[in-house]
Amino acid sequence: MNNINKIIIAVVFLVCITSCKQAELEYHSANNTILFEGIDQTGNKGYVPQDTNSFSFGYVPDNIKDSLYFLSVFTTGGPQSIDRPYKIDFSKNSTLKEGIDYELLTPQFVIRSGEVRDILVFRLLRTPKMQTDTLFLDMKLFPNENFETEMVNQIVGTGINKKKKNFTTHHFTVDDIAGAPWFWDPKKNPSATSLMGYLGDFSAKKFQIMASRFNWDLDVVTAEKYMPAANLLVAWSKSMQVYLNQMEAMGTPVYEVDGITLMKMGKYAQ
Template sequence: MKYSFVYLAGFFFCLLTACKKDRLQVYDDEASGNSIYFPLAESTNQLSYSFGYDKSAVTQTTLRVVIRAIGAPKDFDRPYKLVIADSSTMKKEVDYKILNTETSIRKGKVADTILIQLNRTPVLKTAPVFLYLQLQPNEHFENNMLTRTVITAGTVTEYHFNRLQISSDDIAGPPPFWMEKSPYYSWTFNYLGTFSSLKFQLLINRFNLKVEEVVSPNWFTTGGNYYRLSGWGFGMQAWLNRMEAENNTVYEADGVTKMKMGAGVQ
């Protein structure tokens, strides 16, 4: 199983003046009302995961989503109310599973971590699915801390501290150096040819590539990595030729177009 860690450390010592409450102190119970929130929402209300870059053997991943309370820790467990919105398109026990047996801020703690297992289902190859989480008040926690408004270059963005959107798909776009607008595209195209998710997946599997490195913005120009493309191109084309000679021709996802690498390796 593959794990993706989503954690944003650090307490709130104060909130921006655009928040619903000003200067809510982490351990100020009276001011904060023991509010509960997603720390990730300090920067975004969206969390996305794509299986498109994973090897074909990967069938699931687990996201770790932190939930934090404002206020002093207590000497007893405090269950919180986590709600899955009806508008979610992920299906429980099919597309996702919450692994926690209970949702609670433990005694002496001010945070908890939700483990959400995402499954690699066939539908993800055609469109993303969504899971909408919301923290609601209960006898232990309030929702005094709801939103923060940020204005950037005249654009107003509102972040909801008690909401989080999680999306999942199995659609991989090209890494930066394989994008047509990239200054390195002509070099890449010469060896690897036209990008397709299936071709990239085969490259990952055959050459045991570390996807998180290959898709990083500076990979192409780091340590002479661009020279590796010729080896990938020649190696893949030799394998494709062998498969065709054995009457096991490899086709693109449409089942009609024969897969081939760039002109420089033909």
């Protein structure tokens, strides 16, 4: 009986392993299709395109003049033993201009031998125009002698949230406008008013100080629908107010950008 049980357990284990790997194997065994790498979601939500992204210098200190942006280009079908160039087009209508607003640090568009992806590296340059306008760069992948573009669109979401996402296009925006992130913006987040009881009014300078002091991941805290946990919110606000009180006691109070308004946290952090 023990041997039978062991065999049953082994069979079940192998079935589980096979099920988990099936989607990945099918994905890699598909034709050589080139695409911008998407998001491999957990559970049964599947693999979805990520055809838009953004970055704001408004959330980083003024002394930071550039930043790197990485974009992964992926191919199905598995690795091969030769270098395979792929075709990509940067729209001339883009307002983010190479040599002015960014530098492309990737010299060639090639899937290298033994690899299934290439990483495009952009050095974003903080230019004055970004303080008033959101600049964008549109990119598109095209088929060539090495790759097809069979994976193009995918419907994501349901109901009013249903939208078409694209595997072969990517729209990237950059600005230097420090608007309040979603969790701190009462126009977007109904709960923001309660949070402001701890954080106080939003300002770019306050955000930048907090981001530095608490080592925030800007991609996380500026994401739509992000909400800090209650214990983090309390810890951030009280710790920040202690810092502001200490600076004032030392004779070096922290003012907002106008140089007149004393920076302070919300009423619950006092």
